Amino acid sequence: MQPIDKPWKQLRKAESYIEKMATASSLGEYEEYWKEFLHNLERSWNKLTSHLKRSPKYQGWVERGKTEKLIRQDQLLSYLVNARGAEEHSVADISKQQPGGIGINPAFGNSLHINNLEINNGQIHIDSNQPTAVP
Numbered sequence: 001m002q003p004i005d006k007p008w009k010q011l012r013k014a015e016s017y018i019e020k021m022a023t024a025s026s027l028g029e030y031e032e033y034w035k036e037f038l039h040n041l042e043r044s045w046n047k048l049t050s051h052l053k054r055s056p057k058y059q060g061w062v063e064r065g066k067t068e069k070l071i072r073q074d075q076l077l078s079y080l081v082n083a084r085g086a087e088e089h090s091v092a093d094i095s096k097q098q099p100g101g102i103g104i105n106p107a108f109g110n111s112l113h114i115n116n117l118e119i120n121n122g123q124i125h126i127d128s129n130q131p132t133a134v135p
Contacts, residue, residue, distance in 0.1 A: 007048035014040035027097050038084035 017037035024030035052058040071077045086092075102119075106112040118125045 002051070004048065004051055007044045007051065010040050010044035010047055014044060035087050038080065038087055041080060042084045 014037050017033045020033040
């Protein structure tokens with residue numbers, strides 16, 4: 001049997017897209033790297049199984065069924081397989097850009113009152129010169 005190098009090469013390529021996602025300068029660039037990551041991760045798995053199927057030992061390998069079951073049942077692995085399938089086979093976008101937001105819930109009761117609060121560039125500023133009323 002030939003050495004198993006092509007699946008590892010593909011997996012390293014997928015890993016490189018994770019690194020690129022960390023340094024993406026825009027959401028569009030990030031999305032493109034995400035799609036490439038999914039594609040290369042799937043190709044790595046397909047190349048590995050294709051390689052192993054040539055071996056008669058693979059068909060009787062006890063862990064094979066457990067591994068395939070894990071891919072279907074593990075939430076993260078299942079998500080990655082389904083995300084890649086959606087990207088590859090769907091005409092709909094797999095991601096959507098929306099503006100960020102903030103939500104503040106009261107610690108007690110159903111109402112919340114905030115006086116003199118300003119948020120600039122992610123920094124919270126409270127104007128201490130203004131009186132605040134606390135019921």
